[in-house]
Amino acid sequence: MGAQQVADRFAELYGAAPEGVWAAPGRVNLIGEHTDYNDGFVMPFALPHQAVAAVSRRTDGVLRLHSDDIGGGVVQLGLADLAPGTDREWTAYPAGVVWALREAGHEITGADVHLSSTVPTGAGLSSSAALEVVIALALSDLYGLGLPRWKLARLCQRAENVYVGAPTGIMDQTASACCEQGHALFLDTRDLSQRQIPFDLAAEGLRLLVVDTQVKHAHSGGEYGKRRAGCEKGAALLGVDALRDIPYDGLDAALARLGDEEEVVRLVRHVVTEDQRVERTVALLHAGETRAIGPVLTEGHASLRDDFRISCPELDLVVDTALAHGALGARMTGGGFGGSAIVLAEATDVDTLTKAVQEAFAAAAFTAPRVFEAVPAAGARRLA
Ligand code: ADP
Ligand code: MG
DSSP, X not given: OOHHHHHHHHHHHHSSOOSEEEEEEEEEESSOOSOGGGTOEEOEEEEEEEEEEEEEEOSSSEEEEEETTSSSOOEEEEGGGOOTTSOOXXXXXXXXXXXXXXXXXXXXXXXXXXXEEOSOTTSSSOHHHHHHHHHHHHHHHHTTOOOOHHHHHHHHHHIIIIIIOOOOOSHHHHHHHHXXXXXXXXXXXXXXXXXXXXXXXXXXXXXXXXXXXXXXXXXXXXXXXXXXXXXXXXXXXXXXXXXXXXXXXGHHHHHHHXXXXXXXXHHHHHHHHHHHHHHHHHHHHHTTOGGGHHHHHHHHHHHIIIIIOOOOHHHHHHHHHHHHTTOSEEEEESSSSSSEEEEEEEGGGHHHHHHHHHHHHHHTTOOOOEEEEOOXXXXXXXXX
């Protein structure tokens, strides 16, 4: 959706042109899954799919929200009434951002918002973070808050954790706020230090496919929370602040100390090996050995499937079929229980691979998947 279209629709809805138009992308996580709430490493990149919002300030303590992508008209909320846990609709995401900004002491006196997004929802591509970050950036700009990107991400995470009630880590919001075109973002979620890693697959004759299984995950559902609690239990049993503090070469000793806590053992093993996979991926990309990251991605999938246990038959089918048809690597991406998988492949294998996955889904009587190529795009920015 172009900036002009979104601005035009804003003017139709609210009777005047918006003060500005902003965009924030969805993301794909290349490697580093379920590490962000363990103070570990992640490596997302931004998608060309993005949320675009036209926004104007108000002075009367009113927030008006409209999404092109959701049925229903303009929703009007009073800023004084915003309170965590009171809204179960989509409006909780933008309202939560306004709440978090105000709670942090920023004087927001109201806003009119119209938005439209091309990020598929519930597909593991972070439509929620795109929505939060586009609102946060717009308000930071309009109200002259000058918030650095990492801080915007923190406020958005707070909105999602506290206001919406979804216990997500910091990756999605940071990816949407901080990614750069042509790069993956190597993020240390402990101190939010970041490195932009050049990630230009096309130049090497490679492609990264996203396969949206169309199986909708439910993020605030209990399974995510259970994994998170299990990781916290592991850290407590091992006497560390977070699983990040277990070094890879100390993993066996740590697992031995956990004894018969079988579930915690599996969770800890995933998180510690996954952090190491992120570091290996960064090292391989740095060395120009892009094809060699394929097996690392595939290992990550096995760990999520067998140890973390958050895959599903559709995701496994994508990975198995892709690998059987020449993919260099493949894995589920995002929170799990549905959503999307990524496939790293030679450009010349893409057509065969895509067809094979589609046929396998048809043979299994699964809903047809949506396949698209992911090229690292720009992070959040002002469009007009
Ligand atoms: P994901 O972030 O993986 O797409 P989530 O469950 O975290 O999935 O967030 C999806 C929710 O975000 C939707 O159910 C909806 O409430 C909200 N959302 C995302 N995009 C839009 C949009 N364009 N308009 C309105 N709400 C949206
Ligand atoms: Mg989300």
